[in-house]
Amino acid sequence: MNDQYVHITNGDAAAERIRASGIPGEVLPWRESWLDGPAEPIWERPDATARRASWLERELGIPAPVYALQRRELLTALDRAWSGEAEIVLWFEYDLFDQAMLASLLHLLSRKAEIPRSFGRAHTPAAGRPAGAVSAAGTGMPGGEACPREPVPGLSWVIADSFPGVTDFRGLGQLTPAQIDSLWPQRTPVLTGQLAAGARAWTAFASPDPSAVEDWLGRDAAVLPVMAEALRVHLKRLPAKEDGLGIVERTVLRLLERSGAFTPDKLFQAASAELAMLGMGDLTFWAELKRMAGRPVPLIEIEGAEPLPSFTAPHPADWSMWQIRAAGAGLEALKGNPVRRKRGDGEFHGGGRWLGGYFAADSFPKPPRA
Template sequence: MPALHIVNGDSFGNKLRASGIDGEILVWRESLYEGPIGMHMSDSVLLSLRASYMNHCYGIPENLFTSGTLHQEALLNKASSSADELVLWFEHDLYDQLMLCYLLSRLMDRPYQTSLVSMDHFPGVWPFYGLGQLTIDQIRTLHGTWIPILEDQLHLARKVWSAYSAPEPLPMASILEEDLSVLPYLKKALTAHTARYPSVQNGLSAIQELILSLLRDGELSLLSLFSQVSAEASGYGLGDLQFWHILDQMWHCDYPLLRIAGATELPKYGEALPPQFDQVCAGLTEVGRLAATGKADHISLNGIDDWIGGVRMLGKKDIWRRISGSIGFSKL
């Protein structure tokens, strides 16, 4: 079997194919940023939990999610034993770095060469968000630039994935104290990961805090808000569906932090943006203003029902929270 190129995103996958690259292309479509996580993502119990989560949060049909995950895992198993070379194309942000660690952890015992293209910039492209921005001609300049994965990179990826899958955040805090430079974008990405936990000050994640701060001076359209959050928090690699879900959690709760005018619900999987969606706006409620200044606690008021990696976040008390200004966690 010739080389197999594994990429994130159909846009880049289509451009890479059009660039005349030698080999097959597998677009990895599993979002490892969200939902319950384990060491092997095709585990039947875990897969059932994930399918239910993705259906509840995004409206993805459970059978479609399950079949898609099993299909790409089967392709990876086949390629692991038969492809002459695997080439992984992944960017610097958290979304991609988690995929990279999972795939490398799965490929530790592969007898053939695995190589990597990973970057956080490209000449003439600013700001650089990802490989999907590149033109076909720009992508052609990357042909053959991939670098073989080393043994210490494989071991670090397995260690990171084990910590990410753990039922508490302390193993990840430990890893962040180590030298992670063999995978140069990993430390920044994992630091962003820790900021997904609610703060001890207000029960808000860093993204939620950013949303409230951007709305402090008045309403913004959801599209403008998404654009600004994407620019200021580019290290996460957030997609639009993920962003709508974050807003929904802050809107449809016992004590809403946001009020949204012009819509009763936000788009789900497979749904086009409704007419006049550009006029749908978000603003702060009084509770949102109090939370933004640390005078109200989102978790204490509204609780949480979510996953961060392998950590189950459920309820109003005994929830893992991040300690601001340090790589540390506490249960409150």
């Protein structure tokens, strides 16, 4: 491994751009989606990995051995980087997909940082910029007056929330190698206070109590404002008291209400445009649609002879095979009349979704007798 820099980024598209930019160092694409499945505080433990791998195989079709092996390889590479003298550079974007991944890494690195690294080189990028201002777009993470400002030895980052001249900025994978190279001088050290706040963010995200995220926002939002915006969006994924819907379900139903029907690819494009702060991938979206259609009282109807694609499905898919429409219960929920359990009704359990460490269970009234 290159002994000067190790770049960790949010997957293969951004990794390819960094490699093509000519920036020195090894590039480690981090492959994970914390929008899906259970999150645990000490997420890298073998038992936590096994539980998550089982869920991903069942719900997304990702083979559990493939996921477990990939995680072991990533953790081994990170351990090797941390134990060496390379500067670790974190390249992440503003959306929840990236910020949850970043929080999980900061939690792990904060525990590794309890044992000081043998790191001899001084970190000198971004001269003249305010300490802790890591946003590539200049938004910054100022850290607040109470944030300890000592740099973590050998750890820096670039957090990209926009780029000059790029409209509808979604991420580093949109940029050219030359544009990526222009971000390199703007990286800044990760401060000890930011590392600690990021670790606390992960603890909150992985908590079975969603109020932990609200508590984190009250304490640390000023320290990591980009992460705070992402976690505010995370809270909108929770079922609302008014209609029983989270932001993804509500967005899907509103699109279907307006347009009548979509093929899956067009619905994904439309929903992604409205939910850019989630950074949601297609597998995540298909799983959400399957859940909405698979409830005992469905919110949507999926017309098609085959299930929506999973991880192992052949690509490209013939999207004309499917049509997706809102079901009556979904349209009623949009009006503020969600299906609710009545006194004396039987009830079904078993459906639901993981939102970080919180399992939002679906429960429904017993369907009427035929």
